[in-house]
Each structure stands twice: as C-alpha cells, then as structure tokens.
Amino acid sequence: MPHYYPLFMDLEARPVLVVGGGLVALRKVQTLLAHEALVYIVSPKLIPELRALIDEKTCFWTEKEYSTEDIQEAILVFSCTEKEDVNAQVSSDAIAHHRPVNVVDDPEKCSFIVPSIMEQGDLKIAVSTGGSSPIVARQVRAELENLYGHEMAEYLNLLKTWRTKAKSGLSPEKRNIFWNRATDGEVRELIKAQRLTEAEGVVETCFLSLLD
Numbered sequence: 509m510p511h512y513y514p515l516f517m518d519l520e521a522r523p524v525l526v527v528g529g530g531l532v533a534l535r536k537v538q539t540l541l542a543h544e545a546l547v548y549i550v551s552p553k554l555i556p557e558l559r560a561l562i563d564e565k566t567c568f569w570t571e572k573e574y575s576t577e578d579i580q581e582a583i584l585v586f587s588c589t590e591k592e593d594v595n596a597q598v599s600s601d602a603i604a605h606h607r608p609v610n611v612v613d614d615p616e617k618c619s620f621i622v623p624s625i626m627e628q629g630d631l632k633i634a635v636s637t638g639g640s641s642p643i644v645a646r647q648v649r650a651e652l653e654n655l656y657g658h659e660m661a662e663y664l665n666l667l668k669t670w671r672t673k674a675k676s677g678l679s680p681e682k683r684n685i686f687w688n689r690a691t692d693g694e695v696r697e698l699i700k701a702q703r704l705t706e707a708e709g710v711v712e713t714c715f716l717s718l719l720d
C-alpha cells in the first residue's frame with residue numbers, strides 16, 4: 509500500500525473527468541460538485557440521481573463509452589465503471605497523460621485515493637485509512653462530526669476577522685500572545701453557549717490590552 513501524501517486542492521471551475529454513471533460515480537460527482545469542479549461524465553448510461561444533476565447544468569454528460577481522447581484537459585480522472593478492462597484502460601491513459609487517477613475497486617490502479625470528508629465552516633478534516641477500510645474512514649468522520657459542532661464554524665469566522673488586524677497591529681511576539689489567548693478555550697466555549705457578543709468581547713479586550 510503506498511504512503512499517500514494528503515493535500516487540499518482548489519477545483520473551482522477546473523475540468524474533472526468521471527467515467528461511468530452508477531452509484532459510485534454519483535458519490536464522487538457529488539463531492540466534486542460541492543467543491544465547484546466542472547464535472548465531465550462519460551458513460552453510456554446514467555442513474556436518475558446523476559441525470560438530475562445534469563439537468564441542473566452543474567455537470568456535463570457525453571453519452572458514450574470511454575475512449576482515450578476523453579481525458580482532454582481533465583486535471584483529475586475518476587474511473588467508476590464495473591468493467592475491469594475499461595478501468596484499467598482509463599488508468600493507463602491517465603498515467604500516460606500525467607493526470608492523477610482514481611479507480612473504483614482497485615487501489616493498485618489509483619495514483620490518488622479519496623478521503624472521507626468532515627466539514628464545519630472553514631474546518632475541513634479529510635480522513636483516510638490508506639484504503640485499509642473505507643467504512644472505518646466513514647465511521648471516524650462521523651465521530652469527528654460529533655466532536656466539532658456548529659460552534660466551530662462561528663469560532664473560525666470570528667478568528668478570521670481578526671487575522672488582518674493582528675498582523676498589522678501587533679508585533680510577532682504579541683501576536684503570539686493574542687492568538688494563544690483567543691484560542692485557549694474560553695472563546696470557543698462562549699460561542700458554544702451562544703454568547704457570541706461576550707466571545708467577541710474577550711478577543712477585543714485581549715487585542716486592546718496588547719496595543720502599545
């Protein structure tokens with residue numbers, strides 16, 4: 509099993525090829541669309557859920573069997589067919605074109621694998637078991653969803669609003685003190701208790717106390 513390198517990639521308006529139109533393709537397409545990719549599906553058939561996405565014009569479908577030229581400009585390639593020979597062809601074409609490729613059912617033919625994703629506002633946690641057990645990846649994701657609730661989104665929103673001010677208004681040493689105070693637990697607890705104004709007050713008081 510490869511030792512996969514994790515990264516977060518901006519897919520907004522970038523072309524991604526998905527070969528196949530079944531349940532597995534649906535799972536991959538939903539995540540890609542949630543990340544604003546331009547999704548190009550090549551498949552002779554589509555399940556109704558995927559057809560509905562095409563009708564909403566958030567992705568594009570070519571009704572045919574895969575051929576090498578479908579790779580075109582795709583920056584990522586997903587092969588989600590039930591046919592081993594087709595998946596193998598997509599994988600070798602993508603590799604020949606230096607495009608990262610994910611093949612359902614066959615980690616050996618993947619140059620990348622997809623994690624289970626937990627999101628709460630700007631907090632995004634990608635979970636992988638390196639392919640050992642996708643179900644465990646899903647279960648860990650569910651545990652994380654219990655650990656980080658809606659307060660995390662508001663907490664990060666609040667901290668984000670202070671980044672520019674802290675950068676321009678405080679020396680590196682004071683900035684360090686500021687961020688340690690803002691993230692020592694009290695602010696997050698206040699937000700969890702829906703006492704947002706008090707939370708903002710704690711951050712502001714700390715900032716003002718550090719100004720020269």
Ligand SMILES: C[C@@]1(CC(=O)O)C2=NC(=C\c3[nH]c(c(CCC(=O)O)c3CC(=O)O)Cc3[nH]c(c(CC(=O)O)c3CCC(=O)O)/C=C3\N/C(=C\2)[C@@H](CCC(=O)O)[C@]3(C)CC(=O)O)/[C@H]1CCC(=O)O
Nearest residue numbers: 613614615621622623624636637638639641642643645646
């Ligand atoms: C995380 C998630 C992302 C996504 O796909 O969007 C994902 N699989 C998910 C669901 C899921 N996958 C499978 C089922 C049916 C139950 C089952 O059979 O297990 C379910 C449904 C379910 O669990 O609910 C079957 C399955 N998956 C793979 C194989 C082939 C094999 O293992 O050889 C087989 C057939 C096994 C067999 O036939 O025995 C392979 C991979 N699946 C991965 C990712 C990559 C490794 C991730 C990691 O662990 O690091 C990897 C290597 C490649 C890849 O697809 O990128 C998503 C959960 C999202 C979420 O809900 O949060």
Ligand SMILES: NC(=O)c1ccc[n+]([C@@H]2O[C@H](COP(=O)([O-])OP(=O)(O)OC[C@H]3O[C@@H](n4cnc5c(N)ncnc54)[C@H](O)[C@@H]3O)[C@@H](O)[C@H]2O)c1
Nearest residue numbers: 528529530531532533550551552553573574588589590594
């Ligand atoms: N559904 C799951 O959660 C799941 C879980 C584990 C493994 N799998 C495996 O993953 C594979 C895909 O699963 P699925 O449920 O999406 O299968 P599926 O049979 O519903 O979908 C396969 C899709 O591939 C398309 N296809 C076939 N030949 C093609 C070609 N030459 N070019 C382009 N598209 C082509 C088909 O038209 C179909 O839309 C299967 O091998 C399945 O056993 C699925």
